[in-house]
Amino acid sequence: MLDHLFLSVSDIERSIRFYEAVLAPLGITARLDYDGKDGPPGHPDLKGFGANGRMFFWLREGVVEGQAVHVGFVASNKAEVEAAYAVAIENGASDNGAPGTRLHYDPNYYAANVLDPDGYSLEFVYKNWQHAQ
16 A cells, blocks of 8 residues: 655646646545755755645646656554664665654654665655554
């Protein structure tokens, strides 16, 4: 299961209009803008799309190429985040952020980040508010 995806686009305004239209028939109608200055240094501005209380598809202005993708995978708990991170490192991934809380997003956002052997950005994410208590 995926948690979120960043897609780099060459013209952010054109892409927002396109995705608002294309995703609406699918029930993906929620929108959220994230100001990159609220994140860690170098975090991009994001234009988010989602449904059912979740924002999972994000656009960012940038170079359009195959390696311009970030994929976040849902974890059911912190132990799964840590296990996925460990297995990824054992199998050739590079560290891109050890398991821990990502306070720049939310105090209950727990994640680990790696770069796969091709350099693609992967994130393993546990957000306790997205799971039944």
